[in-house]
Amino acid sequence: MALVAMFVMTTGFVQPYVDDQAKILEPVTKDLILSKNNRYLQTKEQPQISVITVKRLDKLTPPKLNSYKRTAFIVVGKKGKKQNVQIYSSKDLHGAFTADSRMNIIRAAADTLRSPNKATFNEGIRFVFRACATKIDQEYQYTLDKYDLSNDELNQISHPRRVALPVAFGIAVIVMGLAYLFRTVRAKQENSKD
Template sequence: MSKLRLTVSMWNNWRINWKKLKTKLIFVAALVGLFCTVTGFANANIQDNSHLLEHTTKELIVAKNDRYWQTGEQPQIIVRTLDRLDKLTPNNLAKAKRTVFIVVGTKGKKRNVQIYSSKDLHGAFTADTRGSIIRSQSEQLRSSSKAEFNKGLRFVFRACATTIDQQYQYSFDKYDLTNDERSQITHPHRLALPIALALVIVVAGLYYFFRRNFHPKNRAQK
């Protein structure tokens, strides 16, 4: 009888201890989840000093850099926002390796977006490449709308990621630009060309009209 009581007592103690342990495990798991959620956007690849980045933009930055972390080269794309329009060059740029910086300077409603790369990526991120990426989204990047600005910034980030993936011959994923989106960079002025041609025709027509009707020789003949 005493053995039975001892067994029951041990069982009850085990159940109580297990419940306590289970409660502690759930609490620890919740803390870990909260920590990951909070620190996930306090990531070294995100430095949002101006509080411009939307949740979707941060998710994109973290997700793509997490994929890069699994590669042998481990490149990274760092996005920074600063409360100034000039002096945007990262201080650690000269020492950085396999790194691209997207730096956003902001003052009031003005925005200045620049792309910088470490020396080992200069061949992929030439001045023309960086300029074409930014020009392709110039309207969105100048927008005072936070949502519109973030849309343009996400495109810039994905364009940089696509360039890195091409450089290291990684397989393209859902974060890279599509073929149609890449054409916006390689042919940024394609849509403006017809308008430019129309303007040339209009100017030529006006020149011919005024020359024909208001030139001194033509007026003297009349």
């Protein structure tokens, strides 16, 4: 009786870390998700990262999101050839998963997440998962492990390639060039009047 009760408690009430309704996750991706979550089970806080795939592109917010604690969700919507990836987190992880950090994670993996190739797409999902794991490990000050991002990969998220600075520099050069041109034309007109 005790064994049956223990089995029900350990299997029946555990939220699955992988819910692949769209059937797009490869075994390597599922193994990564399960391995990292199993490591989290050995910690005091026991955070989790769940990956859910659905056959739609909108309404990706996990049901009852506000009732979860220490949980991050990577939700993948797929319909036809279109794919949409979103990151959600419980309230207690909002510090680690700000809107900017979520956007930077997805932006860093954008090329692979747009791929129609299943293997390449799964590579992108693994990057997003590892980035979320790194954010959680930093939040709880866990030591980084093989499932976390390397320093180079972390720099892609922390300092994304911004287009604003080169564009601003280009605009400044154009404005300075036009100002010089107008001064030169004005000076020539004034000299021709004399």
